[in-house]
Amino acid sequence: MQAEESSVMANDFDKILRENFREPKMRLLRELLQSGTTTIKPLVPRVQQTVIEREADTIAEVTSPGRKNYIIHIEWQSSNDPKMSLRMAIYDLLLYQAYEKDVLGIVLYVGREKLSMQDTLAFFGQRYNCRMLDIRSFDTELFLGSDDPGEVMMAILMGNDDQKLYTIRRILTKLRILSKGDKAELQKRVKQLEILSNLRGKETQQLIIQEEKNMPVTFQLTEDLRYLEGFEQGVLDTVNKLLKNGVSVTLVQEITGISSEKIDLILKQHRIDNGEKEK
Secondary structure (H helix, E strand, O other), rough: OHHHHHHHHHHHHHHHHHHHHOOOOOHHHHHHHOOOOOOEEEEEEEEOOOOOOEEOOOOEEEEEOOOOOOEEEEEEEOOOEEEHHHHHHHHHHHHHHHHHHOOEEEEEEEOOOOOOOOEEEOOEEEEEEEEEEEHOOOOOOOHHHOOHHHHHHHHOOOOOOHHHHHHHHHEEHHHHHHOOOHHHHHHHHHHHHHHHHHHHHHHHHHHHHHHHHOOOOOOOOOOOHHHHHHHHHHHHHHHHHHHHHOOOHHHHHHHHHHOOOHHHHHHOOOOOOOOOOOO
């Protein structure tokens, strides 16, 4: 029974990760590639050759200055699969055959246990190597600074436990801002966040559920000084972007909880004309 539950949960994780990362994300790719990537072209994830068929999580063609175009292939893995390097080798050889371009294979491990998968497959002089990265080693700011809800949620899997509550509050606030008043979208993202948080234990999921209860209809910034110092500027920057993009003062106030006085101050400081006439 426990094995069945684990399998169902793994499927839930896979669905969320594939939904949110089917299309390549530039912030993530820049972090992974650490190079002057200029363009990313999404590719069809399903590759079939004769009787072998594989569907990758994320594949894209990368254009970088000074080198030939190549394929990046990313797999999200929530458990330590002893045959992961073999799976990656099969994927990448099929991709190489299909596109006739070099393939960079990367496994992003999001599981709870310590990463223990081997990154190399070798036999009779043949050798394949891929990169295995534990997402906990990434800085939470990589995704917290994103304007993509799918990336923002991934911050729950990064960092250490003593910062978890602080991270949860920032994620929930950012998701609310990015939903732009769409309650159905917000509920969907929060539900996905709850599911993903299981990868960090029930305690983390309980913290999220508790914070949801503490989050009023119109979100007000916490009185916690440490929280304010770390996040208020980020919220104000987001308000600034919303106003510059023509979002009404009323809607900005509703989804962020920022007072009308503070919004007026931002409008004056940045000389933003949002098209609304003063009453």
